[in-house]
Amino acid sequence: xxxxxxxxxxxxxxxxxxxxxxxxxxxxxxxxxxxxxxxxxxxxxxxxxxxxxxxxxxxxxxxxxxxxxxxxxxxxxxxxxxxxxxxxxxxxxxxxxxxxxxxxxxxxxxxxxxxxxxxxxxxxxxxxxxxxxxxxxxxxxxx
Amino acid sequence: xxxxxxxxxxxxxxxxxxxxxxxxxxxxxxxxxxxxxxxxxxxxxxxxxxxxxxxxxxxxxxxxxxxxxxxxxxxxxxxxxxxxxxxxxxxxxxxxxxxxxxxxxxxxxxxxxxxxxxxxxxxxxxxxxxxxxxxxxxxxxxxxxxxxxxxxxxxxxxxxxxxxxxxxxxxxxxxxxxxxx
Numbered sequence: 001x002x003x004x005x006x007x008x009x010x011x012x013x014x015x016x017x018x019x020x021x022x023x024x025x026x027x028x029x030x031x032x033x034x035x036x037x038x039x040x041x042x043x044x045x046x047x048x049x050x051x052x053x054x055x056x057x058x059x060x061x062x063x064x065x066x067x068x069x070x071x072x073x074x075x076x077x078x079x080x081x082x083x084x085x086x087x088x089x090x091x092x093x094x095x096x097x098x099x100x101x102x103x104x105x106x107x108x109x110x111x112x113x114x115x116x117x118x119x120x121x122x123x124x125x126x127x128x129x130x131x132x133x134x135x136x137x138x139x140x141x142x143x
Numbered sequence: 144x145x146x147x148x149x150x151x152x153x154x155x156x157x158x159x160x161x162x163x164x165x166x167x168x169x170x171x172x173x174x175x176x177x178x179x180x181x182x183x184x185x186x187x188x189x190x191x192x193x194x195x196x197x198x199x200x201x202x203x204x205x206x207x208x209x210x211x212x213x214x215x216x217x218x219x220x221x222x223x224x225x226x227x228x229x230x231x232x233x234x235x236x237x238x239x240x241x242x243x244x245x246x247x248x249x250x251x252x253x254x255x256x257x258x259x260x261x262x263x264x265x266x267x268x269x270x271x272x273x274x275x276x277x278x279x280x281x282x283x284x285x286x287x288x289x290x291x292x293x294x295x296x297x298x299x300x301x302x303x304x305x306x307x308x309x310x311x312x313x314x315x316x317x318x319x320x321x322x323x324x
Contacts, residue, residue: 046246049235084248091245091287130161 004139011132018125025118028072032099032112040067040098040108042090049083054090058098060105067098067106071114079120163317170310177302183252187280187293195238195279195289197271198246202264204230204257229257232267238279240286247279249290253298 040058043066048054056067070090073080081089090096090110101107233255237246250267258264271277271291281289 049246049248082254087247088249088285088288093243094287127165130165134161 004135008132008135011128015125015128018121021121022118029113035099037097040096042094048087067108069109071111163313166309166313173306190280192278195236195277197236197275199235201233202230230261230264231255231257232264234271247289251292251295256297
């Protein structure tokens with residue numbers, strides 16, 4: 001019975017960790033989507049197809065900035081857009097809407113609400129929570 | 144007391160339902176993704192075409208190491224298993240739509256399917272030599288989205304076995320378990 005409780009507890013902790021990740025994403029997405037926007041232009045070339053970083057230029061006040069970040073990401077994953085998918089969405093010369101941090105204008109993002117990382121966390125949270133529930137129920141019913 | 148003792152195996156039976164339901168859910172999700180791919184393929188085959196030119200070709204891939212430290216040390220007499228090399232051809236082509244130049248490496252709908260055989264990649268490279276003129280199908284709403292083989296079902300053939308495997312395996316075991324409980 002104690003073993004079942006322990007397993008349920010560990011799984012519940014994993015689920016909790018995922019839930020914290022989702023809440024952090026929601027907080028950041030909410031904050032970034034309220035940042036001011038400005039029109040920018042994709043300045044990277046077609047060599048993004050060869051692995052070159054995507055670049056976009058935007059002007060705030062009298063300063064010109066160059067951004068690289070497309071969306072908030074928890075790190076590289078197979079769910080990331082491939083270079084081909086990036087140039088299809090952001091071809092060289094295309095006009096884009098840039099969300100920039102008003103306190104630090106060099107920090108900018110193109111997709112403040114991209115749900116990729118939160119979606120993965122949500123999936124893991126559901127799986128961990130479901131198994132935690134089963135082990136918890138097993139522990140309660142154990143003789 | 145016997146009733147209490149029976150509860151545990153009963154619960155284990157019930158606990159087995161969850162992974163099976165998850166397996167079915169994964170199968171359904173992959174099946175839905177396959178349907179979405181087919182719909183996209185149907186739409187892409189109707190896209191307008193333009194003549195483009197192959198500007199660069201090459202291969203991409205990765206090598207999978209089939210041996211692990213654990214199996215090697217457990218079975219020192221076993222012949223080391225070979226590495227599996229997954230390769231895919233990369234065809235980069237350029238084309239012009241409404242006075243603007245575009246480039247793409249997309250051959251078909253979905254991500255490139257890498258093959259375990261370098262021969263498959265070689266066949267594709269032979270089909271698209273550098274400087275060859277090709278018919279490019281492009282999205283009229285976003286010409287940067289283009290492809291050479293819109294009717295290619297590579298990703299559908301890749302997804303189908305997984306959809307059938309997860310969905311069918313889960314459904315069969317669920318039925319089996321249901322009949323036992």
